[in-house]
Every structure is written in structure tokens, then in C-alpha cells.
Amino acid sequence: VTLAEVAAHAQVTAITVSRFLREPALVAPATAERIREALERTGYVPNRQAGQLAGGRSNMVAAIIPSIANSIFAETVQGLADALQSQGLELMLASTGYSQEREAEQLRAVLGWFPRALAVTGRRHSAAALALLRDAQASGVPVIEMWDQHADAEGFAQVGFDHEAAGRAVAQHLLERGHRRLAYVDSGVAEDFRARERGDGFAAAARAAGASVLRLAAAPGDAFDAGRAALHSLLGTAPAVTAAAFANDHFAAGALLEAQAGAVAVPQRLAVAGFGDFALGRQLRPSLTTLRPPRQAIGLETGLRLIEAVRSGMPPQGCALPWELLPRQSTADARAGGGSGRRPGPAGAQ
Amino acid sequence: VTLAEVAAHAQVTAITVSRFLREPALVAPATAERIREALERTGYVPNRQAGQLAGGRSNMVAAIIPSIANSIFAETVQGLADALQSQGLELMLASTGYSQEREAEQLRAVLGWFPRALAVTGRRHSAAALALLRDAQASGVPVIEMWDQHADAEGFAQVGFDHEAAGRAVAQHLLERGHRRLAYVDSGVAEDFRARERGDGFAAAARAAGASVLRLAAAPGDAFDAGRAALHSLLGTAPAVTAAAFANDHFAAGALLEAQAGAVAVPQRLAVAGFGDFALGRQLRPSLTTLRPPRQAIGLETGLRLIEAVRSGMPPQGCALPWELLPRQSTADARAGGGSGRRPGPAGAQ
């Protein structure tokens, strides 16, 4: 069913129906009524390809994330979709599997749809991807990098937070509780740059305070199992370590469960901290100290800023979003009487 | 950059470049080389809207799922995306938030892109959605309903499994272990029809064996908390119940954790079974008996069958995919020495 057929039913021409669809106020009430009926009877569905080709712009925003299956990004996507939907924009999603090569590929694929705006994850891109992003931005397509907030930005707006600072905060938390021999368990995924940066911040803060830091990488495969294995290798090879931070809550939860099974006292023998604030962490005993990233807010804010950029024609603005350190039982101070409450991260315009 | 500009660079006309892009073998080697160079130099990106408008068909498959954030569907989407990608098809994703109304809306939105094929979740649709799906199918767009496999199909191919049978299998498992007073904790989401059907099957099998079944609904909000609360209300209002099945592993895990905290012996005082085989279930002590649905296989198989339908022009075929009951410690027979091994579900063509 095309516009022309609907128009025939309503005894007008196609352009009038098109106009009614976009600006109903511009057609006479009687005509509008006939068009409404015709639309109903024919079950007309506007052809987006044709509309966007003729109009010269799409109503689609493309987002590229590392993994759909990672729940942390699922919430970001949800926030993004919510923001866009309110403006009648559609979301096209692509995932890279944490591969820079696939990022460029996926970028090329979505660019063929000529999206109205672009959201990518992180600030590290292959040369090919970077070139595509720059071209897009140069041709007026707003681009936002999600989840990051770092000085070495490549000229794109960033909506996220500083992962090194987050890592430092976790270290600080452990240092304040008297720990001097720390460990950081990295993600097994080499391309999870943000986890690595949190580790960098963690290590830097610890060393600055005169503490030692052992870094090891989690095994690939099931994250719980990897966390369990990491606990063993930690206790085996570095028995002096008294506190460990993990790249995410799944690793940390695995370690907690293994500690439970092996009668390793947490936090007395080993304090444990995670990242991400996954729902499970609050349920475990001891409950898991973690850092809550603004998972959904990143998506929502990205959406709002892209919309604004589209509307105004100006490049989008980035911003730092606050995270929150959630001290719980797994790092409770064995000497004193527990945690010191919540500690919000920094926020403010870029 | 348009095809015409590339063509000018290569000293041919647009159609030759277009041909080179689709069937390189059809252009002379020397010309091909010039075109390749021109493509490179100009950084040409094909305009999908124009291509699909002219070609009369898209290379996009649309999938509609209840929730992106639900990990169970994330794996299905992954499988689907993998299958499609191998054929150069792109995936457009829409989520409904378990609302039938939004399903029709989202369906209308994606139909505007004239997808090559359509994958929806489940067999229950609003009248509006049903009409859209029928129209699509009638106009030659293959449609598959994922996750379901039921006799009252509305004429669409189904790739999934029979949830009543899955529910019956869980009940059977508990009955075999001597339980006669059972409970089923439904999902708090009223529109999760599949969880309800599993409950129906569970209840039917239990009653057929002369056992009693109490059904209650989990509270909305955090699933772990809902599981904890469900355990309490179960122990409080129905102390005679000796085994409980939950609509998903998160509820069940919450119950397990609460039982642990409250010194309720599992499985001795209460046997607990879940659904979904989430990674956590294997980690808990007692480990969680669950039923593993073919999460990823559903997506993969749907993709393959849609591709085949597109290729052949015939309507897609559905199929039943096997699930697996995973008996673990949370339902171990207190009388005997443990579980009886894995029990695969039924499989075969529809």
C-alpha cells in the first residue's frame, strides 16, 4: 500500500496525505477525516526507506556496544532507547564482541543507513573506525562516546566517567581500612580497556600510598569460575595480600562464594571489592562492596544530548556522570565497626 | 559520496560501479581495478535506503523481544545475529517491555523498514499485532515465533519448546523424589505467558499424581528479593509444602540465599528448583536444580530457518528444540544418594 493508493481512497493526491501524516494541522478538517479513514481502511505503513531518501535525513540513531549479553550495557541501551523513543527516533543496535576490528565493520554497516546520530562505546577505536567516526562528525552527524570520560579524547563528546578515578576510589577505600598489600584482578577480555584503566587507577593510588599491588588476569570462560580460580591463585601465590579488587562483580562474587566454601574469612582474611553493582552483590553474605556505575544514566544522557545536538545543529556536549562507592560487608573494617556510608563520585559538565 | 561520484573517478557510469559492488565477476578486471581505487579514494558508503528502495527488498531482519535487559533473550539475540550475519543480513531489534500494546507499536515501526523477515517472541499477540503479522506473512515476509511450541499456533512457525511440558518435567522430577506438597512461584510479570504455562504444566502433572500444588506470584522489583520474600510467605502460610519450583533461577536463587540465611535446610526441609540455567545456579551451595532452555539455539535456529525461507520463497518451518533438566543439590533426594543424571527434553520437527 503506497501513499498514492491511500490518496486515491481519500480523493486527494499523495502529497496531501503525506502532509497530513507530518503536519495534520495543515490540511482541512474534512479532508483530514477522509484521509484518516483511508489510512485505516488500507492499513497503510509508511515506507521509511523512501521517506528518508526523499527527506534527506533518517530518524534513526545507531549505537555500538561491546556486547548485548553483558547486562551492564543492556541497561545503557534501555536508557538510550527510552530517551530516543520520546522524540520519535528509532534505535539501531550493533555489537562488536569487544573487537576493534568488528567495531569498524559494524560502523560501516550502520553508516550505510545514514543515521541521524551515533553512539559508540569507549574512546579507543581502530584507525579505520576513527576515520569513519570523524567523517561522520564532519558531515554533521553528532557522535558521543559512552562510558568514558578521559582527557585524551579524540575530539568526540564523552558521556561517562573516569575509570582511573573509579579504580583509585576503590583502592582508597581499601587503604582507609588499613590494607597495605592489595591485588587487582583484571578482566580476561584484553579489549575491556575500561577494566584495565580501573586497574591502573587502583594500582597508582595504592602505590602512591606505599602499598603493594599484585595484578593478575581472570581466566576466560564463566566469570564466577574465573573469580573462584583467581581467589585460589591469590591465596596460593600471594598469601600476604589482604584485599582484592575485581574487574567486575561476577568475578568478585565467584571469589566470595569460593571463600565461603573454603572457609576463607571475608573480610578478615581477605577483603573483596567488585565493580558494577550487580543485583547479586547485595544478596551475598558477606554482601559485596562495589562501585555502582551510572549504567542507565549513561544511555539516557547520551540520548538527550544527541537529541539536543540534532535539534540545534551544534556538536554534542559530553559530561561526567557520578558513580557511587557502596561499602558493604566484604570490605568492612575488621578493626572498627563497619563501613562509613556511601561516597558519591564526581559529577559536572565536561 | 554517491555512486555517480565514484563512477566519475573510475571513468565509468554509476551502474557499472553498482554492478561491481554486487557481482564483481561481471566487470572487466581493468575496470574493476579502477573502480576499486575510486571506491578507496572517495570513501564511498552505499546508501541502504536508496538501494533497498530501488531493489524492492531490504537486507534487514527485525526481531521483537520482551526485554533487552533479560539475559535469557540476550543469548537468543546473539544466536540470531550470528546466523543472520553469516548471510549479510542485518538485525533490527525492538523490545516491548512485556507489553502487548507496545508489541503492536514496535511491529508497526519495524514494518516501515520493510524487513526481509520477522522474528517475534511467543505466540500471544494483541489483535492489532496479529493482524500486522498476518499481513506481513501474506505479503511474503517469513515470520517465526520464538521460544514457543504449542498446538494452538496462529499459523506461524514456532521455534522453541513446549513450556507446559517443561513445567511437567520439573514437577515429575520433584514427584520422583517423593514430594507430594508442591508450590510454584509464578513470575510477577503478568505478561510472561511462558512462565505461566510452565506453572500450568507443573500444576497439572502434580495434581495428576495426586499431589497438591500451591501457586503464588513473586513480588515485582528485584528478583532475588522477590525470591526471598516468596520463601517466607511459603514457609509462613504453607508449612506443609516440601518442594517449590520458581519461574526463573533468580527467584530460586533468592530463595536459596534466604534459606541459607534462615537455616532452612535445602533440600531436606524444602526442595528448590528454578528455570533458565543462569550461571549463578551452579555456583550456589546447594547448587540449584534447573531446566536449561535452548536459549542460544532458539536464536540460531530461527535465523537459519528465516534465511532458508527467504532463499526458497517458501514459508518457514518451525521446530521443537530440546531443553535439559539439570538435577542438582537443591532437589537431591534426601532419602537416596543424589540425582539421577541429566534428562533431555524432546526434539524433532514440528
Next chain:
DNA sequence: TTGTAAGCGTTATCAA
């Protein structure tokens, strides 16, 4: 308030 004409960037068809 409605309509006409042109064109968006590509592909199908047919011709050379």
C-alpha cells in the same frame, strides 16, 4: 488549502 514537478541514490531491465 491543495497540487505540480523534480529529485533523493540506487537497482532492474533491456539494449548495445
Next chain:
DNA sequence: TTGATAACGCTTACAA
């Protein structure tokens, strides 16, 4: 092996 021409279904710009 390459090209000319005519769509595809819609919107923009302008005219009536």
C-alpha cells in the same frame, strides 16, 4: 562488458 532509461515511494520547493 558496459550503458541508457525507468522506476522505487516519498518529500521539498514552489505554484495555484
